[in-house]
Structure formats: C-alpha cells, structure tokens
Amino acid sequence: MRLFADAKYDFLSKRRFAFVLLGAFIIPGLIIAVFRGVNYSVEFTGGTLVQIKTVAPVEVGVLRQRLDEFGVTGAEIQSIGSNREFNIRARVAAAGTDADDTGATGAAVARALDAAVGAGQYTIELTEAVGPKVGSELRQKAVLAILLSFVAVLLYLWYRFEWRFGAAAVLATAHDILAIIAFIGAFRIEVSLFVVAALLSTVGYSLNDTIVIFDRVRENLRKSKREDFIQVLNRSINETLPRTILTGGTSLGALIALAVFGGAVVRPFAVIMTFGIIVGTYSSIFIASPLLLWIERRWPGADIRGVKGTAKKQRVGKPQPVA
Numbered sequence: 001m002r003l004f005a006d007a008k009y010d011f012l013s014k015r016r017f018a019f020v021l022l023g024a025f026i027i028p029g030l031i032i033a034v035f036r037g038v039n040y041s042v043e044f045t046g047g048t049l050v051q052i053k054t055v056a057p058v059e060v061g062v063l064r065q066r067l068d069e070f071g072v073t074g075a076e077i078q079s080i081g082s083n084r085e086f087n088i089r090a091r092v093a094a095a096g097t098d099a100d101d102t103g104a105t106g107a108a109v110a111r112a113l114d115a116a117v118g119a120g121q122y123t124i125e126l127t128e129a130v131g132p133k134v135g136s137e138l139r140q141k142a143v144l145a146i147l148l149s150f151v152a153v154l155l156y157l158w159y160r161f162e163w164r165f166g167a168a169a170v171l172a173t174a175h176d177i178l179a180i181i182a183f184i185g186a187f188r189i190e191v192s193l194f195v196v197a198a199l200l201s202t203v204g205y206s207l208n209d210t211i212v213i214f215d216r217v218r219e220n221l222r223k224s225k226r227e228d229f230i231q232v233l234n235r236s237i238n239e240t241l242p243r244t245i246l247t248g249g250t251s252l253g254a255l256i257a258l259a260v261f262g263g264a265v266v267r268p269f270a271v272i273m274t275f276g277i278i279v280g281t282y283s284s285i286f287i288a289s290p291l292l293l294w295i296e297r298r299w300p301g302a303d304i305r306g307v308k309g310t311a312k313k314q315r316v317g318k319p320q321p322v323a
Contacts, residue, residue, distance in 0.1 A: 005242075007238040007239075007241050008234075008238060009234070009237075009238055009241075010234060011233075011234055011237050011238075011285055011286060011289070012230050012233055012234050012289065012290060012293065014286065015286060015289075015290035015293075018282075018286035018287065018290070019287070019290075022175070022179065022282075022283075022287070025179065025182060026175075026178050026179050026182045027182075028182070028186070029179075029181070029182020029183060029185050029186040030178065030181065030182050030185065032182075032185045032186050033181055033182065033184065033185025033186075034185075036185060036188065038184075038185075038191055039184075039188055039189065039190045039191060040139070040190070040191050041089070041190050041191060041192035041193075044136075044138055044139045044142075044191065044192075047089060047090060047105065047129075048089070048090060048105040048106050048109070048127065048128070048129045049087060049088070049089045049126070049127070049128040049129075050087075050088045050089075050090075050106065050109050050124060050126070050127050051080070051085070051086070051087050051088075051124070051125040051126035051127075052085070052086050052088065052113065052122050052123065052124055052125065053084060053085045053122065053123050053125055054084050054085075054086075054117050054121060054122040055084075055117070055121045055122065056084070056117065056121065057082075057083040057084055058083060058084070058116060058117050059083065060077050060079065060083075060086070062116055063077055063086065063088070063112070063113075063116055064077060065116075066112040066113070066115045066116040067088070067090065067108075067109065067112045069112065069115070070108045070109075070111050070112040070115070071108050072090045072105065072108045072109055072112060075088055075089065075090035075109075076088070076089040076090070078190075085125075088109055090105055090109065105129075106127060106129070110124075138193070142193075142196045145196075145200060146177070146199070146200065146203070149200065149203055149204075150170055150173070150174070153166070153169065153170060153173070153207055154166045154167070154169075154170050157169050157170075157211070157214075161214060161218060164292060164295045164296055164299070165214050165217075165218075165292060167291075167295055168210075168214075168288055168289075168291040168292035168295055169207060169210045169211065169214065169288060171288075171291050172206070172210055172283045172284065172287045172288035172291055173203055173206050173207055173210070173283075175283055175287055176202060176203065176206045176276065176279050176280050176283050177199065177202075177203065179275075179279045179283075180199055180202060180272060180275065180276055180279065183272075183275050184272070189268060189271070189272070190268065192268060194265070194266070194268050194269040195268050195269065195272055197269060198268070198269045198270075198272035198273045198276065199272065199276070201273060201276070202272070202273060202276030202277065202279075202280055205251070205276065205277060205280050206276070206279075206280030206281075206283060206284060209244060209247070209248075209280060209281060209284040210283075210284045210288045212240055212243065212244075213236055213237055213240050213244075213284055213285075213288065213289065214236075214288070214292070216236040216239055216240050217232060217233060217236040217289075217292075219236075220232045220235055220236050220239075229293065229296060230293065233289045233292070233293060236289075237285055237289060241285075244281060244284065244285065245281075248277055248278075248280075248281040251273075251277050252274060252277055252278070255270045255273050255274045255277065256270075256274060258270035259271050259274060
C-alpha cells in the first residue's frame with residue numbers, strides 16, 4: 001500500500017501562510033521565555049533534587065513552610081501526578097551553611113520533611129546533586145554541541161550538494177530550535193539534560209527529513225530539463241511525502257507511548273521529541289524548500305543541470321517558457 005500515491009499538492013504556494021502561522025507561535029513563545037527566564041534543572045544550576053513519596057497526602061504550602069523554617073528558602077516544589085509525590089529542587093540558605101554544599105541541602109530537606117509529615121512517613125525515591133560550577137559547564141557545552149552540529153551539517157551539505165542547500169537546511173533547523181524554545185517557554189518545561197538530548201535528537205531528525213527531500217530535488221533537477229525550479233521543488237516534496245508521513249507517524253506513536261507511560265523522568269524527553277517531530281516534519285515541507293527557493297532567487301547560481309538562475313522571478317503555477 002502506498003499512501004499519497006501520485007500526490008500533486010502545491011506546497012510552495014502556501015509558503016507565506018506557513019511562515020506567518022509559525023511566527024504567530026514562535027514570537028509569543030520566545031517573548032514569554034525571555035520575560036520568565038529559562039527554568040533550568042539542577043544539572044545546569046547546581047543544587048539538590050529530591051524526589052519524595054509520602055504515605056498520606058500533603059499540601060505544597062505545608063512543605064514550603066517547613067522548608068523555609070529549616071533554611072531551604074526559594075525551593076521549587078513540583079507535584080508529580082498527585083499530592084503524595086513531589087520533586088523538591090533547592091539549595092540551603094541558612095546562616096552558617098554553605099549554599100553550594102549539596103549534602104547540607106539534603107540534610108535540611110530531610111529535617112523539613114520530618115517536621116512536615118513525620119519521620120518514617122515518607123520515602124526518598126531519588127536524589128541528584130550537582131555543583132554550580134558543573135552546571136555552568138554543562139550549559140556551555142550544551143550550547144556548543146548545538147552550534148557544532150550546525151557547522152558539521154552545513155559543511156556536509158555544502159560538500160554533498162552545494163552551499164545553497166546547506167544554508168537552507170541549517171536555517172530551517174534553526175527555526176525548529178526556536179520553535180522548541182518557544183514551546184519550552186510557553187509551557188514552562190524544566191530544561192534538563194533529557195531536554196537537551198531531545199533537542200539534539202530533533203535537530204538530527206529534522207535534518208534527515210530535509211536531506212531526503214533535497215536529495216530528491218537534486219535527482220529531479222538532473223532528470224528534468226524543462227521544469228522550472230518551483231515545479232521541481234513541489235514534485236520532490238510530493239514524491240517523498242509518503243516517507244515523511246510514515247516516518248513521522250511511527251515515531252510519534254512510540255513517543256506518545258513514552259509520554260503517557262514513561263514516568264516523570266522520561267516524560268519531558270518524550271514531550272519535546274513529540275513536538276519536535278511535528279515541527280520538524282512541518283519545516284521540512286513548508287520551510288526548508290521555500291528557503292532554498294528564496295536563496296536561489298537572491299543569489300542565483302548554476303544548479304545541477306547547469307542552468308543558471310532557474311528560480312528567478314517565477315510565479316507558482318505559471319512557469320516561464322523554456323527556450
């Protein structure tokens with residue numbers, strides 16, 4: 001069975017609407033992220049993360065009051081599905097204690113829990129401790145990893161195709177990252193190493209999808225001597241559409257299962273990847289190819305057929321006559 005057999009959708013004619021639609025989401029999300037700030041996890045800020053489970057239900061306000069009494073001020077308390085399971089992220093701030101001492105933080109949290117719910121009335125499911133210096137280094141290396149992946153992809157596509165293809169693919173992927181950052185800012189998702197892993201995985205997925213389309217564009221440019229550039233782009237997207245939809249659909253099935261049943265630790269990765277695949281599939285169809293068309297019009301050069309400036313000032317659906 002072949003889905004979308006003989007598809008002839010005019011994707012390029014919708015490129016302006018596609019840019020406006022994504023801009024309407026990305027811009028407000030980025031504004032929210034800037035004003036609220038990024039919600040970093042303890043891997044990036046340093047501190048202690050304690051995941052607890054209490055025997056009886058307890059209110060967040062009671063936990064916060066007890067933590068303040070024992071010097072753990074400004075703690076972030078997150079309920080995990082019920083009022084019996086919580087994530088507590090904090091650093092001690094009591095006089096005479098070292099705010100960077102994760103051991104002191106853990107001990108203070110334990111004393112506060114004894115006072116809040118009673119000794120033996122809770123269990124500590126998970127404890128993570130990261131120093132602030134390590135967290136700062138992890139932030140820098142996460143940004144560096146993303147930038148280096150861009151450079152590597154640009155160089156590969158420049159060698160594999162030409163610089164126009166590489167620039168279009170990298171710009172489309174940068175759009176995906178901005179969309180994910182806007183999503184994180186809008187829904188106040190905690191940025192952990194799992195989220196960074198999801199971001200890098202999304203970059204790879206989106207680039208792979210874009211490269212598949214661009215490879216078909218290159219093949220069609222070699223075979224089609226009379227089609228203009230817009231027609232070649234549209235035909236290439238339609239020919240790879242079954243692969244794009246099936247790959248994205250099967251990936252989303254697995255990720256949705258992880259988001260629902262994977263637990264609190266895996267869920268952020270699955271949620272970010274789910275959104276990233278949707279945005280990456282969208283961008284590979286509606287963003288990457290229009291960007292390639294815009295670059296070709298702005299800086300026309302000889303394409304694979306040896307025809308120069310093939311995309312210059314052509315209208316969608318009205319190709320110029322070929323001499």
